[in-house]
Amino acid sequence: MSNVDVEAVLREELGNIAPEVDLKTIDASADLREALDIDSMDFLNFITAIHHRLGLDIPEIDYPKLVTLGGAVRYLRGKLG
């Protein structure tokens, strides 16, 4: 699991939520909720999908670490070890 391409998984799941957005244009430090116009339900779906794809527990208290693409990649890589 540690070899998994976290960023590819994240981009794929974000693409499922905001299919019309060109994810290549998304800055790693941008707030995903703003950049992709996603609401709290979209964000919960995103977290749920990541939880199932990577088998990681993502507590609510850690959500702020996942609001940018760069932050999410760092956080999830750290959890995967």
Place this chain on the structure above:
Amino acid sequence: MPSLGADMEAGTLVEWMVKPGDRVKRGDIVAVVETQKGAIEIEIFETGQVDQMLVNVGTKVPVGTPLARIRSDQEAVAGLAAPPQVAEVTGPAVALAAAPTMPLPGAPRPQIVVAVGAGGRIRASPAARRLASTRGIDLSAVVGSGPFGAVIRVDVERSGAVVTPPAEKRRAIGLDLNAMRAAIAAAMARSKREIPHYYLEHQVDMTGCEEFLSRVNAGRPPENRLLMGALAVKAVAAAARRFPAFNGFYQDGQFTASPEVHTGVAIAIRGGGLAAPAIHDSDQLTLDDLMARMHDLIQRVRAGRIRSSEMADSTITVSSLGERGVEALFGIIYPPQVAIVGFGKVVVRPWIVDGSVVPRSVVTVTLAADHRVSDGHAGGLFLAEIGKLLQEPDKL
């Protein structure tokens, strides 16, 4: 064609999900209809066997037009000489749309209109009906050679004529955002023209709700976590139960309070659409059930698959801006409803608790209500009740 909202006059049948001979039971999705609000899945409220399709795919028909005939289980299968009683999938502006998904025990349920075989019914064998249906042949134009003049298969085969041309080319099923915008414009213009709105706002401390959600969600996998929106909808539904002047319909010059609370939830659609389908009996649901319903509803609305029973008969609407955007929203009432409650985003503000200034999470809740039905005094009490209910989220 069921009525899927007060402003709907006609709909286009875009897909049959069943065919003649299929068994159907109450709640099954039998057809997809395209309206200004997008593609709506039509549920059936009768159990039986599909007898005959009355409307072809691609045809636009007025509200109230029968779409198909269902032979219900109670009726014996009769022969050609004695046309069986059949139920129509849709009666006058029915029924399909109005029935709650979870009727309360003993609550009256709209019945599907039963059409007896008098008048326009054509005597025909099932095989003849099937063939006519697949070939798009109008049975009424076929001369029958069977018993009592019934149309039998061979009559249809011989009938080269009267093929009903498809009314319009079949279009892709889904959301037409331009049509949806036109529907929103029509409803909102009517609202602003007819409803004397008054507006109130109220600041509510949401710190307790945030703590409640943190506590409840801590031990849960993401798919079972609650969102603030579920607390908001539940608080409004519970308050509406206690303040009937904000829950119901204003029609034909008078207000009728609704015995049920069907909260319409405004859902934004990517690309600029908006729909407010109902969560039936939302005051009776647990927070977990309410959250599951909202989750399901939002996904289906955004995929362009709303069910007929959800598109009509919201008794009050909740609109929430979520965690982004601005602090307050002043809604426009969706007629024939008489109130809409708006939630802005939750912000941290200096707040006085027990004589000290402390940071608290605060939301601005607004009410737009119909002055023909209620006054600001009652509106203020209703809005304050919502605020009070949100101070005890564990009791919601």
